[in-house]
Amino acid sequence: MFNLFFIDLGRKVLSFIYFFGGLANLTGQTIYQTFKPPYKYGQIIEQSEKAGYESLPIVSVVALFIGFIFALQFGYFMQRIGSEMYIASLVALAIVRELGPVITALIVAGRVGAANTAELGSMQVTEQIDALETLATNPVKYLVVPRFVALGMMLPLLTLFADIVGIMGSYLICVLKMGITSSMYMNMTFSALLFKDLFTGLFKAWIFGMVIALVSCYEGFNVEGGAVGVGRATTRSVVISFLMILAADCFITALFYFIFP
């Protein structure tokens, strides 16, 4: 019993090291292939459309609800202390610095990351990735780089969009239900936000985009065991992306806290 526990623990530690080794290897290859010509503009645009444009409706809806909810929750407390006018500043900071990038990244990891893993996983089990190699085409260059570049570009743009929609949601609640004037709301929002707030939010989004692309492609490439394997890899891809997004968020927030206090 005791032995089994250590054997199991050892296996988990080894698979953890193996995962990060594999991911680091894929990251290195992807960065190298990204800068090596020829550039696959057509595929980057196609992937950008899938990851960015097609995610707009769900990102809009979620960001709008987040804006509503935050305005109402902050409003509940701020009205008690007679400081409703600060709701705009609080919501703007919370959304731009934290909620915008993280919520957008979680949505994209669930929507685009899962699709990437399922697509690449199916290609792996039907030998399409082997076929690509035999046709003298590097699978990392052909499949990973367009997704990596597209998600790296699209996530900051989606985040910016989510920030605006979220603030609009909060604006609607504050102006229509809490009696704050429109000009007051806008003033409080823009006076609270600094360039570094927007920069840290978008920088985080860029990192999250690359994390989602790499984790989803790595899991897709390592699918084993047919349709069941594809399902398992897709679940793992979403769970690992979520964890890595939150871990990266924590790390980057701490880093910026100490660099730009």
Next chain:
Amino acid sequence: MIQIQRLSKKFNNNLVLNELSLDVQTGQTCVIIGRSGCGKSVLLKHIVGLLRPDSGKVLVEGREVASLKELELVALRSKISMVFQGGALFDSMNVSENVGFSLLEHTRLSPKEIFARAEESLSLVGLGGIGNLMPSELSGGMKKRVALARAICIKPEIILYDEPTTGVDPITADSINELIRSLHDKLKVTSLVVTHDMKSAYHIADKIAMMYKGRIISEGSPEQIQGTQDPVVHQFINGLSKGPITDAVDIFK
């Protein structure tokens, strides 16, 4: 020429290739026969550099595949084509794009010229005019033939076939055999064919090699193989349920 020298490969303690050696001369069609799961596809993947050997060497035109640099491997792969067991067509592309993929990626030909070359290859496998269909709209046999068209579109010097006639009707199987034979006769393409289909093997092979327990246990012309005294080869080529191969499995069970 393909030379395989004492090639070994293990997956999770399962020795799939055990110091396997085989030579295939330029322009020759060599058929590898053996039971399912005995490592025939693994052998093909070593030749095209998809797998790296644990020990031993694979030499193509005198150059060791595992030691080639990225660009050298790309150059080698542009001379070798592989026809996969299930076709391995790209789901996201139509038939023409699949067949012309290599030309699109590695040549400066115009899309019109690539389409013409793809159509020419499709006509060779008897599927002219289906370029606009998607792989999901094709039957299993058609997928195999499209995969064959993709393989011959780049006019390779070596073609590796992984069970090209498995799962297709006898008429399609015969037309695939004829095509392999004509590529051999007209273009002097070197072919390595993995199959269970003995009728196909006798029809297309210059040489047949029997793989068993990770090694080549017998090789020779189709006539020599048909007249073999080796009980393992005799059982396999005659499709007998009783014999040394199945006895070994029964003892193991």
